[in-house]
Amino acid sequence: MSDRNSPSSLMIWLGLADNSFTRQKTVKFGDASAVNSGRAYGIITVLLLLVLWWISTSFGWIKPIYWPSFGAVFSRLNQLMVEGFRNVELWEHVSISVYRVLSGVFYGAIVGVPLGLSMGLSSVARGMFDPIVEFIRPIPPLALIPLIILWFGIDEFAKIFLLFLASLFIMTIAARAGVNSVRISKVHAAYSLGASKLQVLTRVILPNALPEMFTGLRTAMGVCWGTVVAAELVAADKGVGSMIMIAKNFLQTDTVVIGIIIIGLIGFGIEILMRIIEAKLVPWRGKG
Amino acid sequence: MKALTVEDVSMIFTVPGGEPVHALQNINLRLEPGELVSVLGPSGCGKTTLLNIVAGFLSPTSGRILLEDQEHKEPDADVGVISEVKGPGADRGMVFQQGALFEWMSVEKNVAFGPDVAGKPKKQTQEVVKNLLETVGLKDFAKKPVYQLSGGMQQRVALARCLANDPEVILMDEPLGALDALTREKMQGLMLQLWKKTAKTIILITHSVEEALFLGERLIVMAPRPGRIEKEYRLPFADQGLTQSPRDIKASPEFIEKREEILSMIWEMEEEIMGRAEA
Incomplete structure (x- = not known):
């Protein structure tokens, strides 16, 4: 089953490569089951949003009254828990x-x-x-x-x-x-x-x-x-x-x-x- | 053992706003204990309606369904004790085409359903279920949920479930209709064995001419509009099937001749329906 070009299971999990079955399909556009999870892009999106949050608040682009800073949320969460x-x-x-x-x-x-x-x-x-x-x-x-x-x-x-x-x-x-x-x-x-x-x-x-x-x-x-x-x-x-x-x-x-x-x-x-x-x-x- | 009589049964469906449909007209039929009668006919000839009436799911517009208990004679008479069918009951078991198993139960629970609802002792039921599953070749699948089984295996469960209840008459509504051709042939052999082993009275509805010929001791061909019995045959093939290979029987000139005769009869009926629809 393993050929030299087969991608690692990590790549498949991340959705950067198709699994062995989907790779053999020639018709992919329009076949919903051939669309993989695209997990890597999901992770990137979340990270980007968090970075955007962190940058925008720490540079003061957004006033804390509209959206709090990362740190403020964590210290408030800590305070709320205690x-x-x-x-x-x-x-x-x-x-x-x-x-x-x-x-x-x-x-x-x-x-x-x-x-x-x-x-x-x-x-x-x-x-x-x-x-x-x-x-x-x-x-x-x-x-x-x-x-x-x-x-x-x-x-x-x-x-x-x-x-x-x-x-x-x-x-x-x-x-x-x-x-x-x-x-x-x-x-x-x-x-x-x-x-x-x-x-x-x-x-x-x-x-x-x-x-x-x-x-x-x-x-x-x-x-x-x-x-x-x-x-x-x-x-x-x-x-x-x-x-x-x-x-x-x-x-x-x-x-x-x-x-x-x-x-x-x-x-x-x-x-x-x-x-x-x-x-x-x-x-x-x-x-x- | 009981004999089954369909006595002058007619069925008229009246659809609101439509003309009354004569689904069955004056059907008379008698099955002696242990007889297997197959019923064949083009679609719309009322064969399923007839089976539903015998099962007690529908009550006929006129006529009666009678069961005659030949082991207990009426006083001063030759005939046995006669009772009229008024609704569904455990004396008439059903085997449906597909999808009538209880998918929330395991194979053995499905087979044990009849004895369980009747409140039979658990020990005794277990024994019955075990033997039946062995007979139909599913003893290793007792604990499996039925939806994990293939179509052919599911129909074997349905057969076992019906037999576990030890009914007087078994009514089969295209029991092999949804199976692929190979599985179907194998199942026909199994049904033949089960029938001889249990000596049950069976009505088998099918749309396969070959199946009807191979399994039926008698074959009834029904015609539509109004649904009626067109022709009746007495057949030797079911008996031969016990000793000879099914493939040989189905390839014999005698079998092929009958098959062609019936096929062309049904073909003509279908043609007539189509012609009438076009006119």
């Missing part, structure tokens, strides 16, 4: 936001999954809930904040209720889509193997709908993470969103930047974690 922000530790700001998202999605799934399943299985449930789901679905959760503040004030319950609503309809629709995607031959097979309706539900329809529900869960996590930050911007004294909002009032741009980076990293982390869990729990996705 002292916290406004008498609340940094990890508590982060964890309360994560906690809100997880509980919102949890309750959303607890209610939404049975709702979606029933809508996929019974015309009564479908008829009853369809108008509600179809009406509320296109409303951005943020538009509900004023109403929720009027109803429940601004305490913890109000925030989790908002996230519950945000994830509820995503989970409902995902569960319904899961039921609808069941191939009729599988259901027929189960019945002619002697399964009862309950057994068809638990042993065929549920596992068959699980991949779709996981997609719903992943979407709900993403949407709720966006919503929680926005909700905390409006009214909260703890949480990453409130942290950057309050920091803005004190012109602490470095804290704002740190908050934004944390929000990005956690959003990314949630996505990756959900993908790993999904691959572990529903390895049969798309294999039917």
Whole structure:
């Protein structure tokens, strides 16, 4: 397999050379699978941005109030880790936001999954809930904040209720889509193997709908993470969103930047974690 | 063992806003216990509809599906206890073309599905599953998820899953239709062996004339619009298949003659449909 001209595995990893299979393709333009990772260029881009950041702030091209210097961000991060922000530790700001998202999605799934399943299985449930789901679905959760503040004030319950609503309809629709995607031959097979309706539900329809529900869960996590930050911007004294909002009032741009980076990293982390869990729990996705 | 009777079954589909379609008209058919009948016909002749009615997934517009238990006689009668089919049940097993396996289960869990939902003892089921997997040549694949298996292997799992339930009648809807030609020939041999070994009553729907001839003791050719039984043959090839090589049988003049006769019959039906569509 190794010929004299074959590039090193490092070059392939960096995307500076194609792997042995792609090298043998003559048609590359238009074949998406022949486009390699281009990792080297990614690394260069990130490094360039960091250098630009460092140069532009240390030469004073940008005022610290618009964008903080590298050093300022690090010393602020250090201070936040030790002292916290406004008498609340940094990890508590982060964890309360994560906690809100997880509980919102949890309750959303607890209610939404049975709702979606029933809508996929019974015309009564479908008829009853369809108008509600179809009406509320296109409303951005943020538009509900004023109403929720009027109803429940601004305490913890109000925030989790908002996230519950945000994830509820995503989970409902995902569960319904899961039921609808069941191939009729599988259901027929189960019945002619002697399964009862309950057994068809638990042993065929549920596992068959699980991949779709996981997609719903992943979407709900993403949407709720966006919503929680926005909700905390409006009214909260703890949480990453409130942290950057309050920091803005004190012109602490470095804290704002740190908050934004944390929000990005956690959003990314949630996505990756959900993908790993999904691959572990529903390895049969798309294999039917 | 039970005999299966299709008694004067008609099926009319009414599509909203369209004319009623006569999918099946006065179908009469009887399968004695242990018989393998293959059903052939051009697309749209209602063969899958017929199978779905026998399986109990559809209820016919008129007519009945009857199972006759010949081991238990009706008092003062020659016939066995007769029961009418009203819905799907474990007495009629199905083997579908493809995609009816439960991809979230391993091979052995798929095969054990019937006994499991019936609440049979685990020990006994394990034994049954092990024997069946050995019979279909998959004993090393018991723990594998089914989606890692090739198409031919998956259909062997489907056969084993159906047999694990020990049904009275097996209904096959183009079970080898999605397989490549070579795998298909091998599977035909396996099906022949399984049929002789288990002595099951089988209806086999296929669009391959060769398969229908090779496996069926009887062959029924259906015609479309309205779906009806056009012709019936009694065939020697399935019996020969137990002793002779399938290749030899399929190359014999007798086999080729029958194959050509049926092919041209179906060809004409297709021509007629096309002609009617153009006119």
